[in-house]
Amino acid sequence: IHGFSSPKIIPVYKRYNAFNHYVSISNADRSSELKYIATVYNGIDSSQFTLNEHREDYLLLFGRIRPDKGTHEAIEMAKKAGMKLIIAGIVQDRKYFEEKIAPHLNHDDIVYEGSAGPEKRNLLLGKAYALLHPIRFNEPFGLSVAESMFCGTPVIAFNRGSMPELIRDGKTGFLVRNTDEAVDRLADIPKIRRADCRKWAEENFSMEKMIEGYLSVYEKVLGGQSHRH
Template identity: 45%
Template sequence: MIPLRIGILAPITWRVPPRRYGPWEHVAGLLAEGLVARGHDVTLFAAGTSETRARLETVCPRPTGEDPSLDPALYLPLHIANAFRRAGEFDLIHNHLNWLPLTYAELVRTPVVTTLHGAAMLEPLSRQAFLRFRDRPYVAISRAEIEAVPELNYAGLVPNGIDLREFPFRPEPDPDPYLLFLGRASPKKGLHLAIELARRAGWRLLIAAHVPPDEQEFFRTRVEPHLDGDRIRYVGEVGGEERARLLGGARALVHLCTVPEPFGLVLAEAQACGTPVIGMDLGSVAEVVAHGETGFVVRDLDEAVTALRRLGEIDRAACRRRAEAHYSAERMVEGYLEVYRRVLG
């Protein structure tokens, strides 16, 4: 393929790659690195502390999620305008920043591809905005996303990828058994259900969670009363080697979401480490987790309790093989290159 000039528009809430939480930033950064490795000319529009082998362009010196003095109401439109002001330098702009950049897309000739990242599936305003620009090319991250918003013009389906080197395979979990909740502390992610499952089944639960400002009350009232420092323990927000260590050491990742899951990066990360997933059958969970092979897809807490008793049936090596076959960074990059070929004709 002839080298392309690609502008990747990432969020500025967190740096690229994110230190801990930041799934959209994770995908944008991993894609940029993979495209550079394949010889493409990539410009990454991201927060100023980002690290990349692509050309970094920024108007926001630090992530807005880390520095309260940087108001997104100012820096987000400046960030988007910076990318579209330079649209003529690119063969294609790849938008990972929800719907707002699409209001600029009609002002330039450069094709703009948008990865939905679940926004149209979960956010009514985003859905309304995307439908207004329904003829623009979109990329879904799961079949569930397409089924939820079938009216859009899909240029492809590309599941999210992970850097498998960052999630080494663990053939055996930690000898002191525990379940793990890892993600955003939110009722939508089912943290309260993970706690109830652990209490009902008599398991230890480690909670590694990002607590956003709008979920502080949920965490204070629905989570903190159960924390005892032993059986139910909050270990904070984790990233890097600590994230992989916790995932690999767990008997199972518990992901009992209460709203449809667009993809769930942590589901792929857990399987890469060899750890089975117990996930609620909403959205893409049944796509990402192979029921009975790499975990169990359940409909309620009773089924989740039963799944815990069946964890011994899961071959941890099968979990790793599924991650390698479906969720590698290389597979994701190739999927996006195919989308670019389709859009550019």
């Protein structure tokens, strides 16, 4: 299950608790009313991402542009830190973009790149000083967070949803409570080894790891069925 469209849908899933095997994409995304057999994190094709040991001096916000993704908060962080911010992603909330984001955009320190395909994504993530992920909701899983770490780029994220599972605080990024904490943590980014970010991502969020996880689930399910017969 990848998130719930609404809490109202949980009773529908609950009806199948007795004879279904639910798999969550993070522990944070579990509902206490459902029975789970395992958590299997989303798997990413690591060959699409290159470890880049040489960071540049810009911050990056990568993902859909809408209020709960924290685009405005990222701008606030960059301005407080006096650093360049590149924003890449599709606009999902046009009103929010025009009122809260567009007035800050220029060609120097707050730059909107639009959406980014695989090649551009790899370059933007790989060269960034840090990825900013100031989410305002309990995100089930953050693909851009894992992708950033595959490139060796640390992540500064608000500590909610699945973020404590994706990020090793102090090792592959920092979990923070607000924009001021995020700005303070920017000074500590050079202490993080970019190779450690890549290693962590490979060990936990690779395609191979996901396949291994689902094979283990199938073995559990099929093994349980054979014992019942």
